[in-house]
Amino acid sequence: MSEIQIWERILKWGLAQNPELPSDFRNFSQDDFNKLKNTLQRFIPLIKFQNLTSKEFLDKVFPYDKIFPEDLYKDLLRTYLSLSDPNSKPKNKEKIDSAIITYQHVELISKWIDKLNITDKLTSSYEFKLLFRASRDGYSGYKFHKTCDNKPHTVTLVKVKNNSFIFSFNNNRTDNYILSRVMDENYAIRNRKYYGPSFGKSDLEIWNFTVNYCKKASYEKPIRDSEDYFISDECEVFQIVGD
Template sequence: MTTKFFDRLSNDLTQLLEDPIDYNVSIEVGKAPNNQIFKTHSYILQSRSPYFKKKFNETPFNDNHVKLLKLPNISVKIFNVIIKYIYGGIISLEKLENSFIFDLLIYSEELELDELVKHLQPFLVNNNSSWLRLNFARIYQTSYQIKNLEIIQDFCNGIIAKHPNTIFESEKFLSLPEDTLISIIKRDDLQLEEGKIWEYVVQWGKAKNPTLPANLDGWTSDNFLTLKKTLKKCFPHIRYFNFSNEDVLEKLFPYQQILEPKLWLDINTKIMAPNKPISSKALPPRKILTKTLPTRNTLSPLSSHIITDEHALEISSWIDKKEIPYTENNPYKFELLVKGSRDGFDIKTIYNICDKISNTVIVLKVEGTGEILGGYNPLEWEKTSQWKTTQDIFPFPLKTAKTSQWKTTQDCFAFSLKTANLKNSILSRVKIFNYAMYYDQEIFQFGHTLVLKDNIKADKSCFCMRNSDYTYKKPIRSDEFLSKAYFLPNITFSVEEYEVFKVSQ
């Protein structure tokens, strides 16, 4: 029987890092004045990292029998996590920002920490996919520059397959590495007609050979041979037998010289005699979705001083109840209706301006904390609500001297949006549909999870309730900011700014 005492071993090695007895490597990390010296041991580092093993072979000892290394491009904070992993084999990601984890992944790959690279990629994809989508441009560009990020690359290619214009119509397309292009065009779920894929591939091949004549009529046999050699590895992934007849004539025929004669014959055979057997390999057709994917709304840019385009994409995904958030294609237009600093902060103002308007999103920035709270209301606002006593439908009494009414819907939700202080956005959908929205001339509520009251800037009377699970699925603020009862002054907050948008397609 073999017993493994890994916990004690990890702890002892971590202590050795904190008290570096007999260290023989000094690593200067970061750039002055924020640099820091780490005293380490060559045997541990080179046994854990091929990168350090190479560096140590190239670096002589100084007079004090210490090797001096410099890592100016890595932050001290990131290297501190890495070096503790190298010594103790332990890493905790729960309290780290997503951007920090992604940078940690990049530098782990640079230092050839394969185990950590393999751990961080699925962690990001499985736990922080929303952040990856909202930062798609940066993530994708980095992933194809670093070859060992296969899981991240596959995640990005899945997005491109559904929204191919994000890469094929971008300025970066012509500079894609060959293996990256192939990883895209080989996908069965790439949402493009085969003729269009062919056009993009040929365009990419021409860009790799800028000396080719612009006019195809002036091409020589050598010109076609040059393009053929460039696209050699792309050819096996084109579904030639799924071209429309028009595309064969208009898109393939001009480039028939770069195709193998037997393949060109088989393509024409399938057009003229579909049932006749062919010898060329015929790939299955791509799995094109029947539902039209949303397109980017470029007519009206987002007019907000609270939320970003990425926030709007996330809210739109929640409206459509998408498990995979939109990335760069927002199917909705956000039309600004009300703004606190422009129109006033009284709840009555919102009712007056938004009367009879449905499908609205309200966002508000909390004074002092920088939180962005809000919610989506699919129902029409009502400036004059029908009288309804609330004591019969509410578990604790409200003021009954005002007209008020609970509204029923299953499509509304409240939220907290990701900011510098909140790692991930929080979505809370309605749980008890009959208590979804509460209308009152001086109060507006998303169930119990978000209550806006009176003058939301001057009166400091807004609050979120701890028992929000009575009407909504989860609270949208941390416990320290939640009220246990309907009104507790020490938990209430005021609003620095708010905006209400009409959401339409």
């Protein structure tokens, strides 16, 4: 199913949840848009709008601008206004096969890789190649090591159960994050046979993909407020491929 079909189905479902709304969006009041926004707010960040053509965006997304988070919509608008071909897609907004992040997070991580500030313009383009997904490949250290060992230039993503994204992403925002770079390079990565991806002496330890642990040791900053054990919903590892 294409991304535009996913959007159309979600939009249709959202409208069906609010049968009192006018059948023509051109007759929507601000309250009507707010109702639809509240219904779809959980799903909008999951849709990869960057995979739409500019015509699809203009015809199917633009009319519903009032239901989008302001920052997301401004970013999409800037992107699609720069395209001259109505059938083209954004060049720098590559599709990412992730159950955790969207392309906004990809841009932020790419800036971290290039050691740029969040407000700097991104000049590099990276492909995020999925190597491992716990829900797909298995919640085990064996599966992780089988697919990820000896693969250079990787990024590990962990989604914490009943919480925000570990490392950075709080409630789908990319401006509220913790960036912690390694201090002791001897412990940048902790390679343990039966563990999942682990970093530092104890900075992030994925034990069995359900019980995990964080305690600042080898990196600049703690990445969690608590040193209690935590449970993860998902873990993904991507190999970063440059231009």
